[in-house]
Amino acid sequence: MTITSLAIKNLKRHRVRTLLTILGVAIAAATLFSILSFDVGYRKSLHEEVSNTGIHLFVSTEGCPLEAASLIIHGGEIPKFLQMERLKEVKSVEGVKQAGGFLIFSLPTPDGSKVDLFYGISDDVPKLKPNWKIRGSWFKDENSIVLGSEVARVEKRDVGDKIYIESLNKEFNVVGILERTYGQDDGFYYLPLTAAQKYFRKEGKLTAIGVQLFDVSQLQSVKNKLETLPDVYVVPAEDMSKRILELIGGTKALMYSVLLVALMVSGLGLLNTILMATFERQKEFGYIRCVGAQPFEVMKLVILETLMICLLGIVLGIAGGLGLSVSIEQWIRQFLPYIPAGRLLRPNVFVVLITVGATLALGVIAGLYPSYRAGKISPMEAIRNE
Amino acid sequence: MNNIVELKNVVKIYHRGDEELHSVAGIDLAVGKGDFVSIVGPSGSGKTTLLNLVGCVDTPTSGTIKIDAMETSRLREKYLAKVRNKKIGFVFQQFFLLPTLTALENVALPALFSEHKAKEERARELLSVVGLSGREHHLPAHLSGGEMQRVAIARALINDPKLLLADEPTGNLDTANAEAIFGLFEKLNQRGLTIIAVTHNMELAKRTKTVRHLKDGRFVD
Ligand SMILES: Nc1ncnc2c1ncn2[C@@H]1O[C@H](COP(=O)(O)OP(=O)(O)OP(=O)(O)O)[C@@H](O)[C@H]1O
Ligand SMILES: [Mg+2]
Numbered sequence: 001m002t003i004t005s006l007a008i009k010n011l012k013r014h015r016v017r018t019l020l021t022i023l024g025v026a027i028a029a030a031t032l033f034s035i036l037s038f039d040v041g042y043r044k045s046l047h048e049e050v051s052n053t054g055i056h057l058f059v060s061t062e063g064c065p066l067e068a069a070s071l072i073i074h075g076g077e078i079p080k081f082l083q084m085e086r087l088k089e090v091k092s093v094e095g096v097k098q099a100g101g102f103l104i105f106s107l108p109t110p111d112g113s114k115v116d117l118f119y120g121i122s123d124d125v126p127k128l129k130p131n132w133k134i135r136g137s138w139f140k141d142e143n144s145i146v147l148g149s150e151v152a153r154v155e156k157r158d159v160g161d162k163i164y165i166e167s168l169n170k171e172f173n174v175v176g177i178l179e180r181t182y183g184q185d186d187g188f189y190y191l192p193l194t195a196a197q198k199y200f201r202k203e204g205k206l207t208a209i210g211v212q213l214f215d216v217s218q219l220q221s222v223k224n225k226l227e228t229l230p231d232v233y234v235v236p237a238e239d240m241s242k243r244i245l246e247l248i249g250g251t252k253a254l255m256y257s258v259l260l261v262a263l264m265v266s267g268l269g270l271l272n273t274i275l276m277a278t279f280e281r282q283k284e285f286g287y288i289r290c291v292g293a294q295p296f297e298v299m300k301l302v303i304l305e306t307l308m309i310c311l312l313g314i315v316l317g318i319a320g321g322l323g324l325s326v327s328i329e330q331w332i333r334q335f336l337p338y339i340p341a342g343r344l345l346r347p348n349v350f351v352v353l354i355t356v357g358a359t360l361a362l363g364v365i366a367g368l369y370p371s372y373r374a375g376k377i378s379p380m381e382a383i384r385n386e
Numbered sequence: 387m388n389n390i391v392e393l394k395n396v397v398k399i400y401h402r403g404d405e406e407l408h409s410v411a412g413i414d415l416a417v418g419k420g421d422f423v424s425i426v427g428p429s430g431s432g433k434t435t436l437l438n439l440v441g442c443v444d445t446p447t448s449g450t451i452k453i454d455a456m457e458t459s460r461l462r463e464k465y466l467a468k469v470r471n472k473k474i475g476f477v478f479q480q481f482f483l484l485p486t487l488t489a490l491e492n493v494a495l496p497a498l499f500s501e502h503k504a505k506e507e508r509a510r511e512l513l514s515v516v517g518l519s520g521r522e523h524h525l526p527a528h529l530s531g532g533e534m535q536r537v538a539i540a541r542a543l544i545n546d547p548k549l550l551l552a553d554e555p556t557g558n559l560d561t562a563n564a565e566a567i568f569g570l571f572e573k574l575n576q577r578g579l580t581i582i583a584v585t586h587n588m589e590l591a592k593r594t595k596t597v598r599h600l601k602d603g604r605f606v607d
Contacts, residue, residue, distance in 0.1 A: 001491045001499060001506070009486040287482040290443050291496040291541065292471020294464055378463065379443045379470070380483055383434075 001259050003297070007164055008306040010277065018309065021273040025313025025359060026320060028259075028266035031356045033321035034328050034345060035255050041346030046244055049183055049340040050237045054128045055210035055266055056219060058235045059099075059226060082231065087122065090209050095222040100125035103196045104207045107167040114163035115165065118189045120196020122339035128210050132185070135159060136176035142195040150186035152177045155264075165189070168199055183341030211284040244338045252361045263362060274306050278370045285374055286382030299375040306367030307360065314359045320353065389452075390549055390580050391417035391440055396449030396459075398435050398603075409435040410446070411603035419597075421549075422575045423582045424591040428601030432554055433584040434479055436600065440582065441476045441551045442466045454548060466483035471499050475542030479584075481534045483526040483541075489513060489533075490522040493540045500545050512540035517566060531558035539567065543574075550574065552583040556590065564590065 061080045075179075085103045103120035126132050134146060136159035146155060157163050157174050164171045172191075180186060198201045213222055225233045278285075285298050321328070325345045330342045333339055398410040409432045419422055425433050438444035439451060440457050451459040454473055458466060470476070483492045490509050497505035513522055516536035526534055534556045542550060555571070556564035568590050575581050575595075583594070591597050599607045 001487075002503065004497065006487075006498070013486055061556055208513060284484055288495070288499075289467065290470065290476065290478070290482055291499070292467050292545070293499040294467045297499055345539060379467075382478075383438055 003301055003304060007301055007308055010281070010301075010305055011308060015275070017273060017276075021269055021309050024266040024269040024314060025310055025363075026316035028262045029314045029317025029355055029359045030261050030263040030321040031317075032358060033238075033318050033351060034325070034332075034348065035259050035310050036351040036354055037321070037325070037345040037347040038255070038332060039146070039252070040348060040351060041342075041344045042248065043245070044346055045340040045342035045344060046241045048342055050241045053210070053237070054130045054212050056213045056216055056237055057211040057223060057226070058237065058240070059086070059209040059211055060207070060233055060235075061231050081202060081207060082209065084204040084206060086229060086232060087206060087209055090211060090226060093222065093225050095213055095215065095225070096216045098124055098127045098212045100128045100210050101193055102208050103193060103200065103202060103205065103212065105196070105200050110166050116165075116189060117187065118191055118196060120191050120193040120199075120200070122193045125210070128212050129185070129236070131148075131181055131183075133179040134176040135179055136174070138176060139192040139195075140173075140175055142192060142198070143171075144175040144191040144192060144195075146176040146336055147174055147179055148186040148188045148190070149176050149180040149342055151189060170199070174307065185341075219229045247337050251337070254335075255332075263358075267362050267366050270306065270309060270363065271369065273309070274302065274367055274370040275373070277305065278302060278374045281374075282377055282381050285377040286379055286384075289377065289379040290382050295375040299334065299371040302371035302374045303364070303367045306363045306370070310363030314356055317359070318355060318368045322347070388390070389416045389561050390419045390421075390454055391582070392450075392452040393440070394450045396436075396439060396446045396451060398432075398439060398444065400435075402495055408603050410439065412449070413603070413605060415580060415605070417558075417580060419580055420575070420578055421596055422571070422577050422594045423596040423598060424594040425582065425584045425598050425600055426586070426588065426591050432603040433600055435603075437439055437476075437551050437553050437582065441474055443476070446513055447486045467499075472545060473548050475545070475547035475550045477535070477538045477550070477552040477555045479557070481538040483534055483537060485528045486523055488523045489518060489529065489537045492526065492537055493544055496541060496544050496603055502545075507542055509544060511539070512543050513537070515543075515570065516540045518562070532560070532563055535559060536563075536567065539570075542549045546588055548580060550581045550583075552581065554584055554586065556585065556587060563573065568593070 059082070061082050084101070087099060090096060090099045101122040104126070105118045107117045107118065108115050124132070139146065145163060147155065152158065155163060159174055159177055161173055161174045163174055178185060178190070191199070197205060211221060211226070219236055223236065226232060226234045288298060327345050332344060393413050393415040396410055396413045397408065400407040400409050413436065425436065427433055435444065439446050440453070446459055449455060449459065453469060456469070458469055461469070469533055484495065489494065490506065490513065493509040493512055494505050497503060510522065513519060516538055516539050518533060518540070521529065521533060526537070529537065535555065536547070539552070539555060542552070552571070559567060564587065571581055571583065572593070585591050598605055
């Protein structure tokens with residue numbers, strides 16, 4: 001027999017109470033684990049998304065540059081437009097490797113159930129998207145359309161099929177399907193730029209231009225040169241991810257307050273359980289002291305019981321957090337103003353370590369007072385007359 | 387000086403409301419190494435209180451107590467626990483067995499707080515010595531009073547104490563079992579263990595080396 005087995009026996013004495021307390025700790029641990037995983041995952045996804053586009057700078061018209069930038073990867077519509085000539089000018093600026101023009105439109109479906117996003121793209125755009133793989137072929141004529149993989153799945157269309165777009169009152173030939181990018185790109189309809197300009201009556205106009213550089217370290221000087229062009233505003237892609245991180249700051253603050261409450265509630269639950277378990281065993285602690293246990297050994301016993309509950313709670317919490325991560329992710333998505341591609345919850349070793357460390361610390365804090373009380377129980381407690 | 391226990395003018399006062407209760411009212415006692423002392427007296431005469439004081443479970447209101455030449459009446463709790471664990475085996479009148487532990491685990495419990503953590507074999511041995519072979523894995527709730535008493539005796543012996551204190555060790559036993567336990571005490575005493583036993587059984591008391599009579603917290607012999 002060891003102190004540990006003594007602790008286990010004590011915990012088994014009130015199975016339901018112990019289990020409920022473990023569950024409380026597990027919920028706190030799972031919350032902590034999920035929020036930390038989200039913190040890591042969101043940052044990474046955003047970074048990946050921005051770097052995957054292969055676009056280093058976004059050029060748009062003055063006024064709403066960040067929106068334009070976010071629209072290019074996220075979808076949406078801006079009322080202001082760039083002149084088509086800018087594309088050629090941008091391409092000729094020293095340091096620019098490629099540039100592609102976008103004309104972005106969103107059209108609600110006639111039944112109003114959702115918004116379809118249309119991207120008119122110039123032939124250079126695929127060069128800016130190193131992760132793009134198109135099954136089938138590139139645009140052949142004005143009637144060609146390329147579907148994002150998600151659109152193709154929902155609309156049940158494959159290469160060679162026809163698709164009727166009600167809001168444009170026009171039928172297109174599906175010439176290609178963009179294979180899954182796990183990003184926003186999966187959800188768009190792609191049209192040839194000139195065709196899009198025609199259908200949306202924006203001949204000679206662009207929403208934005210995506211720019212790839214030869215050398216990213218030249219970003220500032222290229223940006224300065226680009227900004228000498230008329231009506232042009234330039235945003236580096238990295239600034240955009242910073243802006244987006246700021247944008248979700250509020251959501252994160254909310255999450256961390258939920259976490260704080262979860263930790264406090266489970267900490268108090270733990271404290272309550274251990275305190276009760278200590279008070280109801282005053283006599284027994286007295287017996288243990290009578291046969292020669294030191295005060296610190298009694299304290300150790302109580303702390304050990306607390307930590308065991310914590311450890312089980314941590315294991316359960318992390319397992320639960322992992323097991324439910326898909327649902328948790330779905331749930332979190334509802335509260336985000338911007339959702340990058342890829343998984344949002346990405347636990348790593350540090351997330352696990354912080355979860356374990358913080359929950360154990362919670363256990364130590366909750367166990368401190370009960371163990372102090374237990375350590376003060378004297379052997380006379382055993383012989384006191386009832 | 388060959389006394390293992392020395393009490394000088396020891397007083398223990400309990401308070402019951404406003405009333406002061408002199409449970410032990412000035413006792414001098416010297417017990418030599420190897421002695422076998424029985425303490426007899428009517429109920430409420432202070433036998434248990436006296437034994438608790440000697441066993442370092444309780445502290446005197448005044449007076450001095452020395453165990454093995456160490457003045458325990460002045461020691462701090464930390465050291466008292468050591469004395470209880472190492473030098474003294476105590477068979478409590480109410481046994482003080484932990485309800486969640488089996489007989490075997492209860493016997494081994496004091497070893498857990500000594501240098502020799504695991505003493506399962508020795509605990510088994512002691513259980514068979516007190517006639518409880520086969521009852522190792524019973525919880526106290528599933529043992530009779532006499533069996534619990536014998537578990538308590540086995541537990542008192544687990545750390546090879548120098549001094550055995552026993553409060554009514556045969557109180558719950560039938561004549562045959564009482565005789566067996568008393569025989570065991572005599573054997574342990576012959577091997578050099580000093581024993582102080584509280585008993586109501588005059589016949590058994592007569593067989594000890596020293597008999598002391600207690601009344602109203604004082605020796606009356
Ligand atoms: N912890 C205590 N608090 C208050 N009074 C106590 C306490 N312990 C003992 N007493 C009182 O001290 C007196 C002596 O009690 P003690 O238990 O020593 O008697 P005893 O000789 O062991 O009796 P018995 O033969 O019934 O066991 C009694 O009047 C008892 O009520
Ligand atoms: Mg008594």
